[in-house]
Amino acid sequence: MKITFLGGVGTVTGSMYLVRTNRKSILLDCGLYQGKREESFQRNQKLPFDIRRLDAVVLSHAHIDHSGNLPNLVKQGYSGPIYATQATVSLCESMLPDSGRIHEYDVEYVNRQRAKKGQPPVGPLYTEDDALRTLGHFVGTGYGQTIRLARGVRVTFFDAGHILGSAMVLLESVENGRTVRLLFSGDLGQPGLPIVRDPAPMPPADVLLLESTYGDRLHPPLDDIKRDLAKVVNDVAARGGRIIIPAFAVGRTQEIVYDLHQLSHAGEIPELPIYVDSPLAVNVTEAFRTHPDYYDSETRAFIAESGARDPFGFYRLRYVRSVEESKALNTAPNPMIIISASGMAEAGRVQHHLLHAIEDPRNAVLIVGWQAPYTLGRRIADREPQVRIFGEPYELRAEVQIFYGYSAHADRDDLLTWAADGVESVQTVFVVHGDEKPAQALAEGLTGLGYRRVVVPSRGDKAEV
Secondary structure (H helix, E strand, O other): OEEEEEEOOOOOOOOEEEEEOOOOEEEEOOOOOOOOHHHHHHHHHOOOOOHHHOOEEEOOOOOHHHHOOHHHHHHOOOOOOEEEEHHHHHHHHHHHHHHHHHHHHHHHHHHHHHHHOOOOOOOOOOOHHHHHHHHOOEEEEOOOOEEEEEOOEEEEEEEOOOOOOOEEEEEEEEEOOEEEEEEEOOOOOOOOOOOEOOOOOOOOOOEEEEEOOEOOOOOOOHHHHHHHHHHHHHHHHHOOOEEEEEOOOOOHHHHHHHHHHHHHHOOOOOOOOEEEEOHHHHHHHHHHHOOHHHEOHHHHHHHHHHOOOOOOOOOOEEEEOOHHHHHHHOOOOOOEEEEEOOOOOOOOOHHHHHHHHOOOOOOEEEEOOOOOOOOHHHHHHOOOOEEEEOOEEEEOOOEEEEOHHHOOOOEHHHHHHHHHHHOOOOOEEEEEOOOHHHHHHHHHHHHHHOOOOEEOOOOOOEEEO
16 A cells, blocks of 8 residues: 655645555545645646546545545546545535635636736636536445445545544555555544534554644633633623634534524623624535534533524524625624634635724634634734735734634644554554644654654655555
8 A cells, every 4th residue: 555645744734645555546635725825726736646547535524625626636537436424525515616616706816917917817726617516426425334445445434523524534455465454534623522523433543644733732621712702702792892703614613603602592691693604604504404413412412401403593693695794794883793704814705804893903803723824814813913905904903812722623632642542553653734843743742652653744755554
């Protein structure tokens, strides 16, 4: 079995690993790389393998840094299956066409700038139609159900506890008379988060690809997060401001809505309107509603105790679809909470809400997830005194609060606790999906656990196992 590390190494974006068995060539994830615009476009456009030799794609979960380059793969000629859990398929039905629309909108802007310079137009990475065609390649399955890819080659999904439908992938292949078991962790979830179940125990494996997003840090206790959220809401409401929350449409939006629902039910926050302003988040929330079998016991208990048939809907909450209603929020009276995509504030309606709110010290911006370098979200999280939105400078006078504890990723202790079960069986660990510092820190922790061989690969590295 040979592994080529094509993306999701040295960074947390662009997850992509090519595995060649003696019978099949399999791609684990096909995510978008996110960074500087020109570098990202070039890196995403040029797929670094021979598509004609690719037999199958196995997708760990729906986040765009794992799934977002699938339409480009299909556009360039891939005609095989894309295996994922049923819930991941449901999420991708909304997320990939939305990603296609964003690429089309982005290239319209780029071409206007190129036209001013007398340069020829360029095309999008892929379109909404490309994404819609990609959906026909998906094959949905459940946790614990084994998929036979070829004689002696099979795949099984286990619950990764990260977002709805997220999975760790166990790839087993008979190689020269022996079975090699490769486990790709995907993105492991933080135990105790609401809605989805905690990560399943680590199944036996010989080789492990382990994510390291938070390999060098710990999350605050979950009870502290909800208490701090209530304090921010109360403080901003008291001074007549508004709260803007750039949030990923999948997972983070639903978790924040769920916590606000609980705080409202308990009377711990004042009565103020709460808006989810993202058509994608609205569609994704519908996918959450249609898969209650993925909920954890805490969410089921809250539904039973509160009498709420829907954990993502209550009387103060409004889901916004139309552009007109979204624009009206910018002149609506305070206080209010607006949750809007994108999570790194790089696109979508949240940029409009930020430019109307960011210079007013009564307001607050809540950063609730990891922010990639060079993004607007990262600049706000770093509290730069001035930021640019749609090319124009704005003074950052609004309060900025960081809520990284909302991360759907396991932290250092969570990762090491989960990985402890594999010390005896795993021969090699490849530490992936992390910036250099957290990846190296986690590698040291794994060595401390007793793992015999721990490798932090670079992009383009190959390994035979």
